[in-house]
Amino acid sequence: MRLLVVEDEESIRKQLVDFLTQQGFAVDQAADGREGLYFAQEYDYDLAIIDIGLPFLDGIELIKKARGVGKQYPILILTARGNWQDKVEGLEAGADDYLVKPFHNEELRARVNALIRRASGHASPRLEFGPIVIDTAAKTVSRNGEIVELTSYEYNTLEYLAVHAGEAISKTVLTEHLYQQDFERDSNVIEVFIGRLRKKLDPDGSLQLITTMRGRGYRFNPDFQAMAKAQGN
Structure with missing residues (x-):
């Protein structure tokens, strides 16, 4: 997931970026409203965190x-x-939630995760697809109750596809939402992550968990839940 942080106080901005990066997010940052507006309009983020009192804008x-x-x-x-007054004005301007400074990192994480879930139509942090359960709060994945060990990039790839289940997601979109702006991107790496996920989560190919859409990218198949039940998985 890719986030934007717009905060002029360096210590708070660093706290936000460091913590969110540790949580597995790719984070862009801006120190003033003018720079923040460029990022906000130029890219499609999964969520933006914006301070009210910014210089320039x-x-x-x-x-x-x-x-x-x-x-x-x-x-x-x-x-x-x-x-x-700032809370009311911010919400009326189009914000979805607010966080009061100073804040605890755990509250920040909870609000960020909740907003991303709601935006994709998921009320619970547990995304359940037949035998596969993705816990977006704990950042864990299980199959038939057994934890599946994934690297952070494998997990992030899976979570993004699952949150957008049913949609064709291109390699370009995946790399933009998984990596920092200055990260050297290689679309072939996405193919490696997809291959690992298939091997770890669907070794016998019975679920058809992630399908390749020729020329369009990848699709997390929400219909495999019915298939899994029919096959007794």
Whole structure:
């Protein structure tokens, strides 16, 4: 998942970026509203975290402009403690939730995960597809109750495909949502991750968990749940 952090206070921005990166997110960052607006309008993120009090362009205007060009990804605003006016104004501008500074990292993680889930139509952190269960809070995957060991990139690839189950996701989109902007990208690496996931989660090919869409990318097959039940898996 790819996130945007727009925060002018260096210590808070570093706290956000370091923690979110540790959680397996790819994170772009901006130190002022003008730079933040460029990122917000240029890319399609899974979520943006935007401080209200930014130099050059405040967070409220940034949100309005991003929404004005059709950006629909969830936005979490950062506000000063007790400033309820900022919360109301931010939500009315198009933000989806708010977090009061100073904040605990665990609350940040919970709100980020919840917003991403809701945006994809999932109310629970557990994504269940027949014998496969993806716990987006714990970042774990199991098959028939047994934990499947995945690397962070394998997990992130699977989670992104599962959250967008039924959609054809291109290699380009996957690399943009998995890697940092300055990461040297190689689309062949995605093929390796997909191959590993198939081997670990569907070794006998009975589930047809991830299908290759020729010329279009990959698709997490939401219909395999019915197939799995029919086959007694």
